[in-house]
Amino acid sequence: MPDTLIYQNTPPALLPLYGKAILPKKSNSGADITLPKLAAELLCAHTSSHDLNQYERVCGFRPGNHIPITWPHILAFPLHLKLLTEKAFPLPLLGLVHLRNTITRHRAIGVGEALKLHVCLGEQERTSRGIEFSLITTASSAGTVVWEETSTMLFRQPNQQTEPAATQTPPTLETYPDTTDVEVPEPIGRQYAKVSGDSNPIHMHALSAKAFGFPRAIAHGMWSKAHALAILEQQGEWPSGPLRVSCQFKKPLFLPGTAQLNWRTEKSGRDYQLLNARGDAPHLSGRIEWF
Structure with missing residues (x-):
């Protein structure tokens, strides 16, 4: 223990x-890293x-x-x-x-x-x-x-002994019957950082994000998840009892930006995804299960 x-x-x-x-760590170029x-x-x-x-x-x-x-x-x-x-x-x-x-x-x-x-x-x-x-x-x-x-x-840390995977066509994106537009203002990264403590430079300003290879600042993944859940809570059928919410983070959401929250409700839960403005690529996807 x-x-x-x-x-x-x-x-x-x-x-x-x-x-x-921000202090440098010792080089870890080898594969044998044990946390x-x-x-x-x-x-x-x-x-x-x-x-x-x-x-x-x-x-x-x-x-x-x-x-x-x-x-x-x-x-x-x-x-x-x-x-x-x-x-x-x-x-x-x-x-x-x-x-x-x-x-x-x-x-x-x-x-x-x-x-x-x-x-x-x-x-x-x-x-x-x-x-x-x-x-x-x-x-x-x-x-x-x-x-x-x-x-x-x-x-x-790509495995040097593994051959690069062949480029594959991404699977067709399944869309759900319910959708609402989500406007994401440019200051949201700084606003969320203030209340969460998560001040990663990629979320704060375009200039600091560019230092890490992003053209603009990107929204925090956990803000995107929380905001999606806040909207879905207001769509009805949201239990006060046990609940599990999973989420996979995918493409970055650049600030400012427009997204689409897309979902479907079933007896045991709700599938949801935050898509780009065109609705053809996900920023995140997940499932809400009540039990």
């Missing part, structure tokens, strides 16, 4: 962690704050008696950053790619409810694209797990 870093009431400060994030067993906990995390109100506004959630399903991700973000900037963690933070995110809510969490947050590094896997690994987060209330999240990250 890993030694666990414990924080009481207050998470680690973000500014020193971002200072560590350490790292974990951190925040005791008595406060679910109610001015930041929650701002988060609901930025993401489009309607205020209520229960927190948005994505809010514990924000509460746990300083713990994520702490683990990813530890000296023992061998990969550089800048350049990590968020591939997938799955959240399971076992019950609705009340505004003002105190949570214990636990974050650890999960299993790693070498793929043709590089090293994939997971960040696993749980939120407990009164000793019972009420919320879980797995975020899958990628460190690009």
Whole structure:
């Protein structure tokens, strides 16, 4: 079992962690990288704050008696950053790619409810694209797990012994019967960074994004997911009980931009995707399951 870093009431400060994030890591050009067993906990995390109100506004959630399903991700973000900037963690933070995110809510969490947050590094896997690994987060209330999240990250490091895959025609995009347009303003990256703490330069300004190879700033993946869920919550058939929301992040959403939220509802859940303005390529896709 890993030694666990414990924080009481207050998470680690973000500014020193971002200072560590820009420091170079030792070269990891070889294939034999093993991620350490790292974990951190925040005791008595406060679910109610001015930041929650701002988060609901930025993401489009309607205020209520229960927190948005994505809010514990924000509460746990300083713990994520702490683990990813530890000296023992061998990969550089800048350049990590968020591939997938799955959240399971076992019950609705009340505004003002105190949570214990636990974050650890999960299993790693070498793929043709590089090293994939997971960040696993749980939120407990009164000793019972009420919320879980797995975020899958990628460190690009192509396997030199693997032949490049043949170029394949992407499968035909399936579209769903319900669609609404989504306008994404240019400042949304800075607004979301202010309430989430995620100040990655690719989201902040066009100039800083260009330094990382993007023509313009791109929307945070977790903002795109949260905003999609905020819209879908208002479409009816949204249970207050157990819920699982999966998401795969695909093409970047450049700022400012226009997208289409496209979905279909079934008895056991809802499939959804955020498409580009033409509706022929996805920024993200996922499924909501109620059980």
